[in-house]
Each structure stands twice: as C-alpha cells, then as structure tokens.
Amino acid sequence: MNEQRPDPEALLRAAAREGRGRLKVFLGAAPGVGKTYEMLSEGAARREDGIDVVVGVVETHGREETAAKLRGFEVVARHQASYQGHILDEMDIDAILARRPALVLVDELAHTNAPGSRHDKRWQDVEELLDAGIDVYSTLNIQHLESLNDVVASFTKVRVRETLPDKVLEDAEIEVVDIPPDDLIERLRHGKVYVPDEATRALGNFFAKSNLSALRELALRYAAQAVDAQMLDYVRAHAMEGTWAASDRLVVAISEQAGSLELVRAAKRLADALRAPWTAVHIETPRSAHFNDAENMQLADALHLATQLGGHVASVPAESVLEGLKRFTTEARATQLIVGKSIRSRWFELLHGSIVDRLVRETPGLAVQVLPTSETAQGRTRRRKPRGEWGDLSGYLVSLGLTVAVTVAGTRLLSSGNITDLGLLYLLPVMVAATRYGLRTGIVTSLACSLGYNFFFIPPTHTFTIEDPRNLITVLVLLGVAIVSSQLAARVREHALQAQASAAQNSALAGFARQLTGISMIDDLAQVLCAEIGRLLDGNTVLLMPGEAPGEGGLSRRWSWPQAARLETLDMAAANWAFENDCPAGRGSDTLTSSEWLFHPLAARGAVMGVFGLARSDARAPVRPDQLPLLLSLLDQAGLALERIALEAQMADLSQARERDRLRHALLSSVSHDLRTPLTTIMGTLAAIDAAGPDQAAQIATARGEAERLYRFVTNLLDMARIEAGALHGKIEPVDLDEAVSEALHELRTLLADHAVSIDIAPDAPMVLVDPHLFHHCLTNLIENAAKYGDPDAPITITAARTTDGVDLAISDRGGGIPEGWEERIFETFARIEGSDRKGGTGLGLAIVKGFALAMGLDVTAVNCADGPGARFTIHFDPAHLKDWPEA
C-alpha cells in the first residue's frame, strides 16, 4: 500500500473550500473578554488594506469602546418585519448578498434568530454568506460549542441553549481572544461586561475564577486542536511525509435513551483528540419496532447530532444489540467502541449477562469505553409500556374459556376412567395463549391451568395441595412451556410485524412505482404523487413547480391534496428556498422552520424540477423520523418518473422534428429533380428554335430568361435542402483565390457583360482551404448579388488581403446598401429587403452562401461600405483555412 497516497476525504474537503468564503472566528472563554472589539479592530485593519468590509450585525451592548470602533464601518441595515406578532430584528442576509462585500462582520455566531426568519440559527445565515463566496468574521464563546456543551455545563451548572455544531468551525480560522480571569472579573466589577440572560441566573457560579480558568483552558485547547486538525488536513491532502496518529476508528453505540446525545458529544471529543474518524451506530433489534414517538425522536436527534458534529451514522439491523455491535465493529475495523453505562436492571444483567462484559470478552481487538450517562441531564424518557403489553382482555377471556373447557373435558375423561396424561391437555390452552396473546397471557393461563389441574385432578382433588412430587413437575412444565413458547411466538410475531412493516413500505413503494409507470403527463404524476404520499403519510400534500413560461420564475401549484390546502407567504418562501438550494426547508428541517409545511426538493436528472410539500392538519411535525426514508424513496421514484416523462417528451419532439425534416428534404429534392429535367428541356428547346423575326426572337429570349430564372430558383432550393439536411460533405483542398475569382467571373460573364468589375487580390494572399465547388457557388452568388443590387454604373469591387487574423475576401457594390439591423437577417432563408423583389432575387442566394460557408467553417458578414454607399460582403478565412504558397 502506498503510504503517501493523498487521503481522498481531505482532498474533498479542500475542494469544497475552493470558491467558498473563509470564516474567521474570534473565540472567547466567556462574555466580556473583548471578542467583538477585537473583531472590529481586525475588520478595520482589513478596510485599511482596501478590502470591502461591511458590518452585518454587531451588538455593542452599550459599550463605548465598541461603539467607537463601529463608527467608520458601513453597517447593513437590519431586516425589520413583523411576523405573527413577533418583531423581526435580524441580520438582513439578502441585503448583504445583494451588496456583495468581500468581508462581512457578524457578531455572535451562536445566536438564535427570531421565529419566522429564514434560518433558525445565525450560523446558517453565515454558511449561506460563505457559500456565496463572502468572507465572514464572527465571534463565539466557547460554551456555545456543541461538543463542549456537556463539559461546560458540568462545572458551570449553566446549560446553554444556543449551541453551535462543531462542523461550522471545522474549516474556520480561529483566533482566541484571551484575557486572564482576574482581569475579566475586574471588568465585570466595573460593569463593562454584558451578562447574557442564562448567565444572570447563576452569576456567582459562572464568573467564579475556577470556572473562568477552566473555560479559558477549554478555549485555548480547542483552538490548538483546530489548528492541528487543519494542519493535518493539509498534510493528508498533499500526502506529505510525516507521521500522524495510527488510524484509530471510533464507534459510538447509541440507543433511544436520553444519554445518547451525551455519548455522541463525548465520542466527538475523543475522536478529535485521537484524530480518528468516528461513527454513531444504532442497532435495530426487533425491540426497535416498539419505540414510541419520543424514543424515535430521541434516536433521530442523536443521529442528527452525530452528523452535525461531523461523524458518520449507521443503522444496523440485528437480532440483538451485542450481535449487531460485534458485527459492525468488525466490519468497520473499529479500534474503539464507546457505549453508555447500561440502565438495565441488575436482574436483567444477572440473567442475560452484561452486554459490556460480553463485548469485552468477545471482541479482543476492540477497546471498549463505558461512559456514565447522567439521568438528570435531560428529562430522561422512561420507557412507557406499549399499549397491549399486558395483552387484550379478549386474550385472557379466550384462554380462560379454553382452560375451563379443557377442565370440563378432563372431568369427563376422568369420569370415563381415562386418567393418564390429563396434564397434557392443559398444554393446549397454554400454547394457544402464549403464542397468540403473548408472554403475560401465557403465564397467567399456565398459572390458571396449574391451579385447575391441581385442584381438579391431582390427588387430593379439590385442594391446592400436591402430594406426589411428579405432579409438581407437571405444573412446572406447564409454566415452562408457557414461557418458552410465548417467547418463541413473540419473537416470531415481532419478526412478522417487522416484515409486515417493511412489506407494507415495500408494497407502498411498489404500488406507487406501478402507478407511476403508466403516467406520461406531468399533471397525472403530480396528482398521483400528492394523493399517494398524502394517504401513506396521512397529511396534506402539495407539489410546486416553476411556471412553464420562461419568464415566470416563481413556483406555482401543480397539484395539492386536498385541493384546498393553503399555503401562506412564509410557506412559499420555504418552498422557494428548498427549490433554489436543493435542500429540505420548513417544519422539521433546518431552515424556515416556522412554516407549517415541510418542503423537499424533487430532483430529476440532477436538476431540481420542483418541490414537494407535506403538512399535517394538526400542526404536528409533518414527517416522523421513521417515515423519512419512505418519503425520500417515494420522492426518488417520482423524480425518476419525472425524468422519464421529460425524456419521453424530448424523444417525441425529436422524432417529430426528424420526421418533419425527412419529409421536407424528400419533398424538396424530388420537386427539384422533377422540375429541373423539364426545365432543362424547355431551355434547350427554346435555344434551338430559329426565330422567324425580331418580335419572335424577343419573345423567345424572354421565355428563355424566365426559364433560366426558374431553373436557378429550383437549384437554390435543392442547395438549401442539402444545407438544412446537413448533407454537404465538402472536399477541402487548397484553392488559389485568383483562380477562384476568375472562374466565378467567367461563369457570370453574360450577366456581367456590361458591369465593370475591379479585382484587387493581394499578391501575398495565400491559398485558402475550402471545398472548391461550394466556394465557387459562394463567390458566384455574392457577385451575382452585387450585380443585382449594386449601381450598374459603378464597378463591383473584389478585394482579398491579409488581416491581423487571417485573410478577408470582400465583395462590395455601390447600391442601396443594407438597411440598419438587417446585417444578420439578410442571410436568413427567404429574407428579402423590402422593395427588392423586382430585382428577381429568390431570397435564397445569401442564405446558401451562409450555409455553404458554415459547412466549410468560414464566416460571412455583411456591412455597409465605410467609404460610400453600398454593401460589402466579407468572407473571413482564419489561419486554419489558409495555406501559404511554397517558397519559389
């Protein structure tokens, strides 16, 4: 293996940074250290350097020094609007994007925007600015950093609400603004520190010297680590020689329990320290199917947090947690596994053995770290017993009925003298209860059966005493059967339920796919998509697509289900954002969460074709985390269908166009051929007639002239047909311009009989590389055109000379010239300048010149002569179309 191979991920990160603005963060240990002041100072320095700096948002908190620094900056006015009773007073990101400075100063990176803003968090605004290629300076206190949240809370006892995902700082330059704790406390005393709300409550604690020292250490350590990581990225991307930590791979096992968030943050810290990649894994056991909404949310949050902190996430289905972890860690070649301390009962562990113990024993190459998770950290969700765990009442009734029936039957059998194996009869209700209604019903039934058997059949009958120990065994066997069979059955049932759930999802997908295959209209697709997803996910749906007219930029409703679903301005804003950024927006996403709708982009062929919106009438989150994969799969399928429809339409257009072309070509060439033969005959016959007198001679001459004109027209039509069919296969050879011009003049000698032509071809003009036949026609058409529209008394001028970039061959006349704006149009098919009809043009001559020239790779232009009246047509030969004369 090549040790110096650049790490692809590092290269990718480097590539992603290209073209993006750079973020610099002034990191402080606590409020009051002077981050904003420092940021403004550096911004001012940049401004001095001539860089275009504006202030996006800066809080002075009434501090005089800061306010003084702020003077002299261009401050972008904040966006002020009222939304549902809230007054928005936030950074105006659109104004900044429109202003496009080189650098923008944005205070308090971890700030949470007012509801109704585009993004929930200011760092998301900053990301958008960075994406637009604008550099950003910002400030941050260390306690707002997501991965340090728990650590900070553990000693300050203040949990900060506003957190910032670590990944935001991953590529940022970090400058620590540091003052000794004593100085900070001094500043606090003098009222120079603005104390944020959350700190006020625990003021004494927060600003204790020990806390400040710890925070300061954290900040310094973080900055040092960040610098390290960036250096490492550089080294990896460029595969520089050097040593770095052997590749540790971290896996953190997370579950539906509240401690998972802490585990994820701990894993991130450890991974950073080890500079190791890390993965948060969730093992999906059959139990996962019974998670309630809160547990599902908890799990989704943990996975989401892991992604935000830059980890990978994985979900592994397995029979048990242990088995799943063992498999995953082996496959992922993990070196470290982080698990939370089990909150299972001691009893459970005694019975099943601790998972941790077995992990340590059974995975020798793996270091297992067990972290305590604080139950008080957040309101720990106690697992609510799913409804139905105690079973249906009907289950008990049926089982009890069976027990009674068996007892009655047993009494009958006993009375008829058959007393062997009566106990076996009781297996029936136990099995039925255990397999059909679950463990508890099974146990209750087995108890009832034991009691019944004991009471009615075990001597002494009609008492609950047991004399013969053999009969005790029967009771125990009944109990055992109940437990084992109910567990087996429960497992089978859970598997069946899981299979059912995935089968339901698959059948939903398959059904959807089936419905889509038959669709060939976008409107039908929209209808099916809205109705199906609305039905499957039980919500209101809408499909928005851009207007069909090119000028109509905004999204418009293609379909909705139900038809009357309402979209507010804010919802439309979320939809537009999702469309433009190819990212989900709205409730349940990261952006514009105050919208009631969740919008997902609908992509086909790599382009966003529209957005799909989903909302619930009861205003809950539109999509549960476990429904998201289904939604995404459905949208993927819709995207594929959309792509297919677009392709079909394109194919239809293409084949229609091709058919049209074929017909036109066939028509034109057959018409041309069928007209040319009789015309040849007519012209020949007219030529052969001996006129009986001068009158008849004139008549014959007229008829001949007209026939010739018709012939030219037909020939032109055929040429045009060949041009449009792309059927010109030129044979390029060197051509002497002198020779070509003289040959063209020779052919037109009758037409030019009383028209002077002045030729000036520079002696140093090289040969040109053209198809001689097509070029000959270009020349004759242009000269004919000049003869037709030029002043008959002034000469036609034909010149050829070298220019800076090749050779120009120009044919000028002294006619009326080209009307303004016609310089291009004059080459169009059947373009004829007003009033020029009587000159007998076909409107094709110049179009043919253009077509032939293009086929040879030449450029033809028309302008009015600069030195007098008349038009000038120029064929330009670039150096690739020239061939110098050999040295004599």
Place this chain on the structure above:
Amino acid sequence: MTPIVTILVVDDEPAIRRLFHVGLSRVGYNVVEAGTAREALNALQIDKPEVVLLDLGLPDRDGLELIPIMQGQTAIIVVSARDATSQKVAALDLGADDYISKPFDSEEVLARIRTALRHRLPTGVSDAPFRHGDVEIDLAARAVRKGGTEVHLTPKEYGFLSELARNPGRVITHSQLLKAVWGPGHEGDVEYLRVAARGIRRKLEDDPSQPKLLRNEPGIGYRLASLDWHG
C-alpha cells in the same frame, strides 16, 4: 466529304433525348437513342457510335459502370447535374473524355463533341504545335513561345502544360495531372497544381486575373482553352 458521325444519346428522360436528337440532327449527326444501360450496350455494338452522350442516372444500372466497358470503342461525354462534382471526377478518372453540365448550352455541347471527335481521329494531330492567340506550344521541340519569344517554364510547369496540350480542349482531372507529371503517390497534392497553374498564367496569359488559355474547372481539373480552339 467526311463520313456521317453517329452519336449515341443515353438518357432515361425521353424529353432530353428528343432535345439532343433535334439539336444534333440539325447539324448533320446521325443520332441514336438509348433509355437504359442495356439498350446503350446494344446500340454500342450495332450502331458503333463515335461519341456517346451518357447520363449517369439510368434505371437499370449505374452509368459509371458503363464507362470502362465503352472506353476505347467510343468517345464518352458524361452529361450530369451541375453540382455532382465527385461524380464527374469519378467518370473522368474511369476514362470518360469530357463532361457537360445540365442545363447545357447547345453551342457548348457541339464544341465538346467536336473536341472529342478530334481526339478520335487517327490523324496524329498531337504532333502539330498547339496554338492559342500568340501562345505556341511545340510538343515535338519541347518549346513554349509567346509572341514568338521562347518562354522559360520550370520542368513541372512544362509537364503540366504539355499534358493539357496533348488533349487540348479536354478537361484533365487533378489526379490524372498529378500522376502524369509528379508521378504516382502525389494524386492528392492539389497545391502543386495551383503553384504550376499560377506560374504558367503569369508567364503566358495577357491578364493572369482573367485567364483565356488555362482554364480551371473548380474541384475537377484543368483544361486548355476549349471553346475558342480551332487549330
């Protein structure tokens, strides 16, 4: 009294055949018509025409295929559409003597027939000096004169000119010229011809920009003053 010359007109259009028939009979030729390749080959055996006017678009066979069969037995003048350059070149390279384009000028047709007939006559005209205006090309003496003064031509220019002078009035294709003067392997080097033609015109034409002696057939070949020649 020259013997009556027979001309075979091969064309699938009766109207065209009739047109030729009328025009050629009038000047004293015996005209035979054929509408298909088969009829044409029959007429070639029976009527032994001196000249064949051959349209290449025949219903039963490609006209080009007839050229090698007829070549040597008769002079072949191909009648073809103006824009069929490659077809004309192919026909000439296969051994056709000349071509005329539709729509044709009757004077031109007659001139081409006369030229073709001249080459058919076994009178050894090729030894006589070729004259056009004040230009004289003496193949026997390997000399070219203009206004009585000998003009010095480069060997290639002379080779080029003599090749054309051996068949005055007849078009010689680029590849025929290149092969004859520059040798096999140079059939594609058209610029040699342009250089030679330019040199010849500068030395022999009164006005090189309006050449009368050496005519260019775009994309096909060169010919030496065809219509004006009455040597």
